[in-house]
Amino acid sequence: MSTFGIAPSAAPVMTGGLADSLFETAQRDPALPQIARREADAPDTWTPLGAAEVRDEVVSLAKGLVAAGIRPGHRVAVMARTRYEWTVLGVALWSVGAEIVPIYPTSSRDQVEWILRDAACVGVVVEDEQGVMTVGSVCAELPLLSHVWQLDADALPQLVEAGRDVPDAAVDSLRRIVMPDSTAVIAYTSGTTGRPKGCALSHRSLASPCDVLLAGWRHTAAAPGEQPAILAFLPFSHVYGLMIQGLCLRGGLLLGHEPELTEEALSSALLSFRPTFLYGVPYVFEKIYKNFLRKAQQAGRGAVFERAVRTAQDFALAAERHRLGSGPGPGMDLRLQHAFYDRTVYRKLRAALGGRVRGGCSGGSPLNRDLTLFYAGIGILVHDGYGLTETAGGITAQPVGREKFGTVGRPLPGTEIRVARDGELLVNGPSVFQGYVNDEAGTRAVLQDGWLATGDIGRLDAEGYLSITGRKKDIIITSGGKGVAPAPLEEQLRMHPLIHQAVVVGDNRPCVGALITLDPEFLAHWRGALGPANELMGPEAREENALRQEVLRAIAGANSTVSRSESIRVFRILPEPFDLANGMLTPSMKLRRDAIVQRYAAEIEAMYATSARVARRSVMEDPPGWDDSDDVFRRPRS
Incomplete structure (x- = not known):
């Protein structure tokens, strides 16, 4: 241990x-x-109080x-x-x-x-x-x-x-x-399984991570001599949102509020409020990136944007190796390329976020490493942190000047993390909650001698950096006895611009499968960018074939990060997203896995039945069948 x-x-x-x-x-x-505070008759005007x-x-x-x-x-x-x-x-x-x-x-x-x-x-x-x-x-x-x-x-x-x-x-x-x-x-709690539980959090619990972050990280939230400005758009109904509010009130940071999480409202608020630091969840940072890509492609600059992305990631990777002592840093050629794209591309991307953002923090679930490298490469160093409702938010953060992308950082000062023999993370520190309201048995089950059993699976490296691999209760056990953590695969799939959401399944199945929903905005753009149909294939068949190939590429990319026995062999594209209205998401935007598996039981059965012939082969060697039930252009169910 x-x-x-x-x-x-x-x-x-x-x-x-x-x-x-x-x-x-x-x-x-x-x-x-x-x-x-926004003016009622001029929403783009903010009056400081x-x-x-x-x-x-x-x-x-x-x-x-x-x-x-x-x-x-x-x-x-x-x-x-x-x-x-x-x-x-x-x-x-x-x-x-x-x-x-x-x-x-x-x-x-x-x-x-x-x-x-x-x-x-x-x-x-x-x-x-x-x-x-x-x-x-x-x-x-x-x-x-x-x-x-x-x-x-x-x-x-x-x-x-x-x-x-x-x-x-x-x-x-x-x-x-x-x-x-x-x-x-x-x-x-978000109630992904069963009724939500009330976590009693003291004033000290809520203040502790805020005070520690202010003491060690406040200077990273704005340029020297500038008051940090934070636009709060995550719900205060969630402990992450409460922590953001607490940071502003306890640290004298300027706080703005945006109640709408739509792309249009958030974009407008970012441009008018001009925050210096962004607090978000992976979905927000993924969506911002996909919007950048979509707009570049619509302007006929998709190839330039993709080259700029690769340069940003290469530059950030070289800089990371240098600060961690394993490399010399970006070479002259890379510096010149980066400087060119900073003038022609990156500056415009930063301007779209208000022009003053110098950093960010992602929480709720791990942020994709390649995406973190992209943001760091364009001049916005996004820290990835980790916390729970039961810990009033923050448990870890990236140490300043020693950031290691792909991890959620190291424990905050005063907090200890222990990895149990089964991989479960145990936490001890001043932010740990007082217990569940009206549930002594539930409290005793997760809190013993000050140590909180988080239910998360992870690992600590030799320097104390923590990597989260998933939730203990979400681990999939295939019929062959292989344990698979779905979160990393889902994270990789979501990085493809066409894929909005993904749920990996496979409990008691011969192989791992995935339920996929598509990003409606990028799908519309993608359809418009398709070339003309040939004489042998109608437009609808051409779209289905092209979309199938795009999804297969996304799956191949995700499969390259895991072993063969953990790879996705079958999939199904669903005609509707997982959202609050259909009960597939919690209010904090987490997947209700049990509800999703139950609702789409017929689709899952059909996916494995029609694709049984490829269960023993990789998805790229012999793609899954594409029958009528895979038609993503059919009318969504009512």
Whole structure:
């Protein structure tokens, strides 16, 4: 059993709750821009609010909460997208000692009822009329629920008005009795299997990774002398989003909010807000890259872009070898090529992200190494980190100046990681949660003597760099007894621009298979770029044949990273994506594997039945059959 840890850093000792950081910043530097708020009539205009201004709004809201009867230990759910009101209301709740229960606004009626009942919430903040209707439909089952506030119906101004007669000293007194080990958040897991579990996270748990990252990494988030600016677009309903918010509030970073995760909305926000650092998940960084590629091809510069990508990756690889002591660095020819593409290509790519981004961090699942090399090569060093809901976010990060792409870095100072004999990762540190709400047995099953059993499989190298290979419960065991981790294969498949999602299957099957969905935007562009049909093949047959070859190339690329017995031999392209609407994704955008396998059981059976003849051969030696059931152009099921 291997263990690795780094001594705690010199981060400041925490003496109170999370709300204190805003109050301390407001006292120390009242005019420091803390939050940039969009103008309602000019969405591309951002107005910075100073720390003192934000604090005063928090105090006014906290007084309204006191007037409404919210007391220390009360739990209030927030069911809204990532927006300004979420942040100020959250700090106001912490200021009066309340505990926040984040709920995804897209959650179903049953999910909302379960969380509100399990957490014994006394109030809930919703965003719009739809949220009111969802909560209203379950109110009869929730006798403790006394308040439903609707943001889009002026709930916050009404709270401010209701608290006018409450003295500021009342809020100050409540805030001062909040201790670091008081519970701050009940964060529910994504519920990929079974009901979501409520993770009790203390103020200290949430603050710890933020403070460590600020102490060791803050200087990488902006140019020297420039205030870091972070655009928050990941949901605050997820612990990663909460950590981003905490970094801004505790570190005096400028925080902006983007509630929409559509390509158009995010692109517009990046151009107008101009962040200096990007926090995202692999899907975001993959999508940005694919959009770059698609636009280059549409402009007739696809070949130039691909050469620029290879140069960026070669340059970043040589630079990585140099900083890790295994190479001389980029040679003169490579430097000249890189400088040329920086003037003609990379500068435009950085401009599309606002022009000020100098780095980024990806979390949620491992980021593809080649993609990381691409971003580093164009001047945006994207760190890959690792964390869990049960650890309030961050467990690892890439050490500054010693980044090793393809890993998720090393444990944060003060955190230890141990690899058990079966490969499961165990974690010990100040960010580990207090336990599951109303589930002592579940808590005992994963938390023993301070060590958290993460359920993730990984390995530590000699220098303490961690590589994640998948979830313990997701390991596929073929009928031949071979154990296969699906995540690396799925990650490789998603790198092909046509492939949107991939789910690797094969439990009790003779070989590994894959269910694939296509990127609709790139598919439309790809179809338009196809050459004219020949006389022997109609346009639809030509498209099917060409698409089949593209998917086979993607599978061959993924198979090249694993052994023959782990390679994908059969596949099926599905006519619809996995999304929230069809229940195939969790609100945090994770695959519901069990639900996917159950829904597409017939397709999986047909995939193995029609392709049984190739189960003993590799996909490139004898491609799988392509019968009518593989027709991706047929009408999607209703």
